Amino acid sequence: MEELSLNVLDVAQNGITAGATLMRISVDADSGEDTLVIEIKDNGCGMSPEQVSSVEDPFFTTRTTRPVGLGVPLFKMAAEQSGGRFEIVSEQGAGTVVRAEFGLSHIDRMPLGDINSTICTLVTFNPDVNFVYEYKADGEGFTLDTREFRAILQGIPLDSPEVLAYIREYLEENTKEVGLVI
DSSP, X not given: XXXXXXXXXXXXXXXXXXXXXXXXXXXXXXXXXXXXXEEEEEOXXXXXXXXXXXXXXXXXXXXXXXXXXXXXXXXXXXXXXTTOEEEEXXXXXXXXXXXXXXXXXXXXXXXXXXXXXXXHHHHHHOTTSEEEEEEEETTEEEEEEHHHHHHHHTTOOTTSHHHHHHHHHXXXXXXXXXXXXX
16 A cells, blocks of 8 residues: 555454444654554454454455455554554454554655545445544644534435535645644
């Protein structure tokens, strides 16, 4: 994958496939610590200890449509190549947390990419899932919580064109206001 936002899309979609109704995605850049931390947390069915130990193997997948699962191994490799770390914590029946830490200024760190489009894509194609997206850079940030949007919209679906346009605008304006380009 060429950008980290595509890894986020892949891991989040894995959680949704595992039955998640709530996805928490956070992006936190700290130039003082020289770190970029991406965390994806879901309330899906979780994994057994055996699955957790196997999920980083590219030849392990629970999918029946293909014999390999490259998303998690590539995400892990991207983190480690930038001097970072990668961790998966999961409990059956309680969900999964995927955490990747990158060296922010490391020459081998892939760009974050178009994370706003990734979040919009997830909302568009999973309108029944709740998303909490937190973006922080050097202590400044914002949160998008689709549960709050649902409360205000009173039944108007999140995947309606007008709502999606507003969500995209909200993400773009707030990301620009935070200021640090990741």
